[in-house]
Amino acid sequence: MPPAVLVSGLTKRYGGVVALDGASWQGSAGAVTAVLGPNGAGKTTMVECCEGLRRPDGGEVRVLGSDPWLASATHRARVGVMLQDGGLPASARPVRLLRHLSSMYAAPAPLDPLVQRLGIDRFADTSVRRLSGGQRQRVALATALVGRPEVVFLDEPSAGLDPHARLDVWELVRSLADEGVAVVLTTHSFEEAERLADHVVVVADGRVAAEGSLAEVTGGDRLEDRYFALTRRSVA
Numbered sequence: 001m002p003p004a005v006l007v008s009g010l011t012k013r014y015g016g017v018v019a020l021d022g023a024s025w026q027g028s029a030g031a032v033t034a035v036l037g038p039n040g041a042g043k044t045t046m047v048e049c050c051e052g053l054r055r056p057d058g059g060e061v062r063v064l065g066s067d068p069w070l071a072s073a074t075h076r077a078r079v080g081v082m083l084q085d086g087g088l089p090a091s092a093r094p095v096r097l098l099r100h101l102s103s104m105y106a107a108p109a110p111l112d113p114l115v116q117r118l119g120i121d122r123f124a125d126t127s128v129r130r131l132s133g134g135q136r137q138r139v140a141l142a143t144a145l146v147g148r149p150e151v152v153f154l155d156e157p158s159a160g161l162d163p164h165a166r167l168d169v170w171e172l173v174r175s176l177a178d179e180g181v182a183v184v185l186t187t188h189s190f191e192e193a194e195r196l197a198d199h200v201v202v203v204a205d206g207r208v209a210a211e212g213s214l215a216e217v218t219g220g221d222r223l224e225d226r227y228f229a230l231t232r233r234s235v236a
């Protein structure tokens with residue numbers, strides 16, 4: 001079976017800035033792939049290429065066997081996306097927004113359990129503009145999951161969450177993978193990667209500096225120590 005996510009020799013420039021310089025890695029169904037790397041390493045650009053939001057300059061990206069840049073609406077409905085800034089409409093109320101999104105899918109996830117699991121019921125009628133950063137983050141995560149996707153891309157899903165909410169998100173992400181979903185998340189948290197990831201991708205200067213299971217990447221060291229050894233020279 002082809003991997004759920006395939007990135008091979010991916011390159012992307014913004015004018016004179018080389019954001020991706022031949023990155024290659026794979027993500028599997030039923031596994032959490034954590035992408036780590038310093039600010040500016042190219043993580044968001046890489047994930048946006050996988051989401052079909054950016055067109056690569058070179059190399060290959062396949063998600064569920066399709067080129068995401070050219071993918072059909074049917075393909076997009078199989079892929080969940082949580083963007084770093086949420087991208088939520090400011091005047092929307094969380095549960096109404098989720099109900100609306102849910103109605104666009106042929107086989108959406110049951111909404112009430114998702115809403116309760118992420119604690120969204122506690123601020124169901126507050127407009128997005130009045131939500132705290134962490135509350136907004138939870139709504140953004142729910143929007144990525146409402147269509148019952150086979151692959152989800154989560155850009156820093158637990159950034160800014162309090163410890164309880166972080167645990168809730170980790171449990172939810174783990175259960176998604178256990179149900180067979182391919183989860184790809186970016187993170188700056190070693191704890192998050194160590195607790196959650198079946199597969200770790202360390203990006204530095206637009207290239208993959210290491211990829212594999214946690215044990216393969218760390219070689220028995222702490223992830224933090226290995227990460228610093230892999231990325232030290234790439235930090236400006």
Ligand SMILES: Nc1ncnc2c1ncn2[C@@H]1O[C@H](COP(=O)(O)OP(=O)(O)OP(=O)(O)O)[C@@H](O)[C@H]1O
Pocket residue numbers: 014017018019037038039040041042043044045046
């Ligand atoms: N739209 C853009 N126009 C110009 N340069 C960009 C654009 N988006 C990203 N870049 C540059 O590309 C490089 C990679 O950025 P990217 O956002 O992919 O990194 P990242 O690893 O996600 O960083 P962070 O951890 O800060 O989110 C950086 O040098 C950034 O300044």
